[in-house]
Amino acid sequence: QVQLEESGGGSVQAGGSLRLSCAASGNTYHNYCMGWLRQAPGKEREGVAAIYTPGGNTYYTDSVKGRFTISQDNAKNTLYLQMNSLKPDDTAMYYCVADLPPPCGNTWFSDYWGQGTQVTVFS
Numbered sequence: 001q002v003q004l005e006e007s008g009g010g011s012v013q014a015g016g017s018l019r020l021s022c023a024a025s026g027n028t029y030h031n032y033c034m035g036w037l038r039q040a041p042g043k044e045r046e047g048v049a050a051i052y053t054p055g056g057n058t059y060y061t062d063s064v065k066g067r068f069t070i071s072q073d074n075a076k077n078t079l080y081l082q083m084n085s086l087k088p089d090d091t092a093m094y095y096c097v098a099d100l101p102p103p104c105g106n107t108w109f110s111d112y113w114g115q116g117t118q119v120t121v122f123s
Contacts, residue, residue, distance in 0.1 A: 002026040002112050004096045009117030016086050016121070022079040022096030022114055033104035035059075036070065036081045038092035038119075048094070049081060050105035059105025063089070086121045093118050 008020040020036065035050030049070035050059045058070055069082040079096055098112040 002028060002098050004098060004112060004114035006094065006096045006114040006117040009094060009119045011120040011122065012086055014087055014121055014123045017082070017084045018086065018119060020081040020083070020094055020096075020117060020119075022081075024077040024079065024098060028077050033100040033102065034072065034079050034096070034098045035100055035105065035108070036079075037095045037097055037108055038090075039095070040092040043092075045108070046092075047105070047108040050100060051079070052104040057104065083119070086119075088121045088123050091119060091121050 003025045005023045006020060008018060010018060012018055032053050033050060036048045037045055038048050039045045046061060048061055048064055049068055051070045051072055060068060067083065067085045072079045083090065093116040095116045096114040097110040100110055101107050
């Protein structure tokens with residue numbers, strides 16, 4: 001089992017930045033492929049970014065490329081999502097997920113989710 005706890009969400013004006021954090025505890029061997037999902041009201045769940053620990057390879061959905069950066073601090077078992085140039089369309093609940101199946105970033109089914117952190121971007 002791995003436990004995930006997100007933090008760092010909030011309300012920000014369009015063009016602003018936020019950094020989400022996800023602290024992992026428990027059996028962190030599940031963390032080879034971790035990522036961030038988001039879901040907005042009335043919209044389908046969307047994979048935003050993923051990172052594969054052994055090589056550091058990253059994946060981003062097209063709408064966030066160049067604006068979001070996923071990273072991790074293995075010593076702290078913490079995953080981050082730096083979000084810059086935020087847009088109202090980025091408004092959603094953001095979830096940290098672990099143990100994503102290979103290939104990392106292509107599929108988003110996981111048994112390990114955090115509780116989510118709300119990001120609201122206003123214009």
